[in-house]
Amino acid sequence: MSQLMLVLFGLLMLVGAVAALYLKDTVSAILAAGSVSLVASLVYLLLGAPDVAMTEAAIGSALTTVVFLFSWARIQHRPQPSKNPQSEESDSNPDDQEDHQL
Amino acid sequence: MRAEKKWGLIRFIFTTLFLYALWLLFTASLEPYSLIFGALGAILIAALTYNIFIARHQANLRYIIPNPLHLVLYIFILVFFLYQSSIHMVRAVFTGKASPRIVHFRTRLKSDIARMVLANSITITPGTITLDLNDDHLTVHWFFCDTSHAKLAGEKVKGRMERFIGNIWS
Amino acid sequence: MMKRLIIILALAAIALGFFPLAMRISGDSGLTALATHYVEAGADELGAANLVTSVVVSYRGLDTLGEVMVLFTATTGVTALLGAGKSKSHKKEKESERDGDGRREGSELLATGAAFLFPILVLFGIYIFLNGHLTPGGGFQGGVVLASAFLLLLFSDCRLELNHALLKGAEAISGAAYVAVGLLGLWLAGGFLDPRFLPAGEFGQLFSAGAIPIIYILIGIKVGSELTGIVDAMRRCS
Numbered sequence: 291m292s293q294l295m296l297v298l299f300g301l302l303m304l305v306g307a308v309a310a311l312y313l314k315d316t317v318s319a320i321l322a323a324g325s326v327s328l329v330a331s332l333v334y335l336l337l338g339a340p341d342v343a344m345t346e347a348a349i350g351s352a353l354t355t356v357v358f359l360f361s362w363a364r365i366q367h368r369p370q371p372s373k374n375p376q377s378e379e380s381d382s383n384p385d386d387q388e389d390h391q392l
Numbered sequence: 393m394r395a396e397k398k399w400g401l402i403r404f405i406f407t408t409l410f411l412y413a414l415w416l417l418f419t420a421s422l423e424p425y426s427l428i429f430g431a432l433g434a435i436l437i438a439a440l441t442y443n444i445f446i447a448r449h450q451a452n453l454r455y456i457i458p459n460p461l462h463l464v465l466y467i468f469i470l471v472f473f474l475y476q477s478s479i480h481m482v483r484a485v486f487t488g489k490a491s492p493r494i495v496h497f498r499t500r501l502k503s504d505i506a507r508m509v510l511a512n513s514i515t516i517t518p519g520t521i522t523l524d525l526n527d528d529h530l531t532v533h534w535f536f537c538d539t540s541h542a543k544l545a546g547e548k549v550k551g552r553m554e555r556f557i558g559n560i561w562s
Numbered sequence: 563m564m565k566r567l568i569i570i571l572a573l574a575a576i577a578l579g580f581f582p583l584a585m586r587i588s589g590d591s592g593l594t595a596l597a598t599h600y601v602e603a604g605a606d607e608l609g610a611a612n613l614v615t616s617v618v619v620s621y622r623g624l625d626t627l628g629e630v631m632v633l634f635t636a637t638t639g640v641t642a643l644l645g646a647g648k649s650k651s652h653k654k655e656k657e658s659e660r661d662g663d664g665r666r667e668g669s670e671l672l673a674t675g676a677a678f679l680f681p682i683l684v685l686f687g688i689y690i691f692l693n694g695h696l697t698p699g700g701g702f703q704g705g706v707v708l709a710s711a712f713l714l715l716l717f718s719d720c721r722l723e724l725n726h727a728l729l730k731g732a733e734a735i736s737g738a739a740y741v742a743v744g745l746l747g748l749w750l751a752g753g754f755l756d757p758r759f760l761p762a763g764e765f766g767q768l769f770s771a772g773a774i775p776i777i778y779i780l781i782g783i784k785v786g787s788e789l790t791g792i793v794d795a796m797r798r799c800s
Contacts, residue, residue, distance in 0.1 A: 345706065
């Protein structure tokens, strides 16, 4: 029974990973990648490593996903220098300017 | 001012008791050091977070403390609702009969927690998803919409649940 | 077509390379000599009911210190790159900009749920790292749970400003105290990060296993403040 569950969870992880690769919508892809970690934590729990499972569930599926989502939001809402080069924002934000030069 | 201070103290004590009960539930031990540390931790966390846990605008503790009997009853009722709407959903998958639409309606529940529980109960039952909750206004995506009348839709989507939840936090 | 063929061939080569590893995995492989020693002597030597903890904090304590260092470096890098500690004028500007770009308030659903869960999550995090030597969990896990509590709060209220001086202070003090506890072990007990300079206590009690609970409290506070700092820095610039 336990072996069967392991195989099932492994397949689920594969499905999540492939979905993360092929989904067109980036937010969905990030969530799919997070779901891989969630199932991985279940696998750890089944294999008798609750300590690792807790870390995997909290870091892999929660915090990493959130960090990805924040980065995605930042990439999307990056201020456009060509439209308003004199705007307050890009003046006082050296980091952003550096990004634009790259 | 005095009343506000008293209300603050009541909220603080209630938060502390709640957290301490949770601590006992987590540790499941009656060892003295554990009991003392749990009490210290509960008091510290409650002092820092009682304003978040129970907002000042909550008028009464009645809106926060659930009726335990109705709460346990509601869990079973929710499971029943889950199965009922799952079967409904499976039938819809095979017959292809569905009319998804977004409906708006109001709830008469006054407590914040009760509203949250109602919104999440609507989400967890297959076929309906709460998109937004704003004061007493709910925006729900309903898979089997057959009416555009707000009151009627509200009655169909959440009518029974709302009555039971109203009993928990009354 | 050619490209696809090359990809398939490369995948097949990787699979072939790892094939012996897959063959060697068997369900009931025995413990190595070192692992046998940890399992047999760990409970007697350190008095921690959770064996994983005695390995992570004591036998492999230096590795844990290294991990904490990695996390510290990551936090420093993220905050330095994203500039979380910007001046107040910037903060004000950010405020007006937020009003301008139509950032919505968090839904009331989320706000109520976060307000209800926040104290519970904080308590749960503290429980995890305080009982790390008795039950599964420990400093890292507890710290991450603490950070996720703050994350929930940040989600529900986009105007919330965390106290960065406090976060940095907690991180710095707990990190330094961690090394200090390690040095105490070096002077008073067998070696660096040896927790046995405090009495072992009764097996399975909250005050047992020497200094392991203290180390885990410090790690928990450090990891929690670091991860909260990372998430807050990411949020400020997004």
